Amino acid sequence: EPEVTQTPSHQVTQMGQEVILRCVPISNHLYFYWYRQILGQKVEFLVSFYNNEISEKSEIFDDQFSVERPDGSNFTLKIRSTKLEDSAMYFCASTEKTGGGGELFFGEGSRLTVL
Amino acid sequence: EDQVTQSPEALRLQEGESSSLNCSYTVSGLRGLFWYRQDPGKGPEFLFTLYSAGEEKEKERLKATLTKKESFLHITAPKPEDSATYLCAVQGNFNKFYFGSGTKLNVKP
Numbered sequence: 001e002p003e004v005t006q007t008p009s010h011q012v013t014q015m016g017q018e019v020i021l022r023c024v025p026i027s028n029h030l031y032f033y034w035y036r037q038i039l040g041q042k043v044e045f046l047v048s049f050y051n052n053e054i055s056e057k058s059e060i061f062d063d064q065f066s067v068e069r070p071d072g073s074n075f076t077l078k079i080r081s082t083k084l085e086d087s088a089m090y091f092c093a094s095t096e097k098t099g100g101g102g103e104l105f106f107g108e109g110s111r112l113t114v115l
Numbered sequence: 116e117d118q119v120t121q122s123p124e125a126l127r128l129q130e131g132e133s134s135s136l137n138c139s140y141t142v143s144g145l146r147g148l149f150w151y152r153q154d155p156g157k158g159p160e161f162l163f164t165l166y167s168a169g170e171e172k173e174k175e176r177l178k179a180t181l182t183k184k185e186s187f188l189h190i191t192a193p194k195p196e197d198s199a200t201y202l203c204a205v206q207g208n209f210n211k212f213y214f215g216s217g218t219k220l221n222v223k224p
Binding site for chain 2: 004033035041042043044045048056058089091103104105106107108109111
């Protein structure tokens with residue numbers, strides 16, 4: 001069964017360091033997302049991506065964050081200079097379509113710990 | 116502003132004790148309401164999509180229903196393996212999905 005895969009599963013970094021989280025969405029999906037979940041809190045939308053550009057982003061997704069689809073399969077989230085409050089589980093998700101029938105399928109997540 | 120509220124926050128049931136989880140929402144132009152299951156340290160696992168009031172979907176011991184203001188996830192005769200956090204999400208006019216805080220279900224044998 002097709003699935004969204006994410007790497008790394010866990011990353012520990014020092015405050016101020018750059019982090020890149022990687023995702024391989026389901027192959028025939030067209031819309032890609034990053035969400036984050038701080039421990040014990042709700043799943044929060046960060047950004048959506050379609051046709052090689054950001055289609056929507058939240059207030060959380062500030063200039064420290066960027067996304068890229070460098071090739072036909074990978075979808076990355078970069079945090080330029082990590083802060084303590086960036087510690088969270090980051091989920092990549094993809095969907096075949098939106099506007100009806102757009103079930104969102106999630107990866108297993110990348111746990112980011114900023115020290 | 117689009118919003119999703121789930122209740123209760125936590126629910127403890129005995130095995131076989133049926134119950135319902137609630138998800139109330141306000142959204143501009145509902146495109147879909149989604150139920151997910153999340154196990155600790157894992158990504159949300161898709162369960163159901165509902166698109167219009169009156170719609171129902173079933174899967175094993177779970178049944179999801181939708182009205183114009185809320186959705187229910189009914190759990191019939193739950194088993195310990197049904198223990199998880201159940202998340203509700205809605206998709207409105209834009210390409211983002213709003214999640215509720217979830218209901219943490221604990222089913223005791």
